[in-house]
Amino acid sequence: MTRTAVPLRVDDLSPFAKTLRQALTRHEGVPTHVELLNLIAKAAGFANYQHLRADAGTAGRLAAAAEPAPPADLTQVEKAARYFDAEGVLISWPARLNLQTLSQWVFWSRIPPEAVFSEREISELIRHWHDFSDHALIRRAMVDAKMLERTVDGREYRRIERAPPPELKPLLAHLAARAAA
Numbered sequence: 102m103t104r105t106a107v108p109l110r111v112d113d114l115s116p117f118a119k120t121l122r123q124a125l126t127r128h129e130g131v132p133t134h135v136e137l138l139n140l141i142a143k144a145a146g147f148a149n150y151q152h153l154r155a156d157a158g159t160a161g162r163l164a165a166a167a168e169p170a171p172p173a174d175l176t177q178v179e180k181a182a183r184y185f186d187a188e189g190v191l192i193s194w195p196a197r198l199n200l201q202t203l204s205q206w207v208f209w210s211r212i213p214p215e216a217v218f219s220e221r222e223i224s225e226l227i228r229h230w231h232d233f234s235d236h237a238l239i240r241r242a243m244v245d246a247k248m249l250e251r252t253v254d255g256r257e258y259r260r261i262e263r264a265p266p267p268e269l270k271p272l273l274a275h276l277a278a279r280a281a282a
Contacts, residue, residue: 105158107153107154108157109142111145117144118144120143120144121141121144124143124144125140135150138150171267172267173266173270173271174267174268175268177199177200178268178271178272178275179275180197180200181195181200181203181268182272184200184204185207185279186232187279189230189277189279191204191207191231191233192231192232192233194231194233194238194239202246202266203268203269205242205243205246205248206248206265206266206268206272207230207269207273207276208230208239208243208248209243209248210273211226212249212260213260214260214262215259217257217258217259218257218258219256220251222258223258224237240258244258247263248260248263
């Protein structure tokens with residue numbers, strides 16, 4: 102099992118060391134691993150170790166969100182767009198996996214977030230977005246690609262919220278411009 106690193110940043114080491122020393126002298130015996138983690142976190146100004154971990158997780162997510170997105174591969178966008186007609190309907194299933202996945206992202210973007218669908222309802226949505234009569238293939242591919250989740254019995258489906266690839270936005274814009282023309 103991999104561990105997530107929990108960074109600890111201390112603005113001034115001297116007050117941190119004094120607070121930690123006082124806590125250790127008040128503690129009876131040698132602190133356990135968890136107790137020591139809590140003492141260190143408290144000396145750094147956190148309520149406990151869980152508070153430190155939560156703060157580190159938030160900082161990591163904020164740092165990741167601040168990173169610029171990689172540029173979109175417009176060649177892939179052009180290639181994927183060839184598989185859609187003027188109304189944005191997928192006319193054939195691409196042979197290449199990366200184009201299949203990008204096509205699935207188009208479908209993903211059309212599924213309302215947080216809505217729950219039965220198998221029949223999600224299949225009906227997908228059926229309207231393609232023209233080659235294999236909605237089950239697309240539905241299963243989207244589940245395998247972690248774009249849709251389904252219950253164990255397959256009765257309920259919902260869109261999984263995650264960051265789409267940078268190519269999705271230009272592809273959707275391309276399809277919308279083609280439909281408007």
